[in-house]
């Protein structure tokens with residue numbers, strides 16, 4: 001289990017989003033006050049959209065906040081399935097429009113070719129990352145660490161910041177932050193909504209077989225605090 005696991009349960013997603021947005025904003029501002037700038041890593045998917053909206057309204061020094069993605073589909077930045085598009089439309093709005101955003105997709109044809117450049121583009125991000133917000137799929141993936149992917153082992157073992165992944169169970173080639181990249185953080189939040197995600201989370205706690213459920217790479221470690229925020 002992580003060194004400081006907290007499980008917070010909420011009656012509805014709105015209550016969770018309000019609380020989590022407040023926590024993240026406080027931690028980002030604290031990082032800016034302490035070190036001059038802050039870094040935030042967010043996930044795509046459907047779960048965080050309203051959290052992004054809440055966060056975008058917070059009155060913090062957004063121009064000192066560096067934001068990137070936990071993973072990205074290798075599609076154009078304005079494509080429907082792009083996590084960058086999602087972040088631009090939902091997070092980089094209101095007060096957060098001043099944040100410094102760097103996506104992971106670049107001009108290379110494949111994530112394999114674009115991996116090094118994606119990592120280099122994050123060179124001026126404060127590390128450890130101040131806050132990382134992760135989601136989880138019903139197959140136990142987080143980031144783009146898909147159980148089925150041939151590249152999973154590399155994504156979990158490389159010391160490089162980024163890895164390419166070609167999942168057979170999800171659309172698009174992907175680029176993902178590696179396990180070492182994600183765990184080099186001051187705080188990880190796992191954001192889960194609904195009974196099914198709760199059941200998957202409980203299942204993940206039952207074993208340490210990371211290949212079967214890669215979220216275990218985050219849950220079964222002692223380096224970085226993980227707070228689980230779940231709502232019905």
Ligand SMILES: O=C(O)[C@H](O)[C@@H](O)[C@H](O)[C@H](O)COP(=O)(O)O
Nearest residue numbers: 043044045046047135136137143
């Ligand atoms: O780009 C992505 O898809 C993600 O970063 C991914 O890891 C996501 O967080 C989970 O698949 C949960 O997705 P939902 O929030 O849609 O359930």
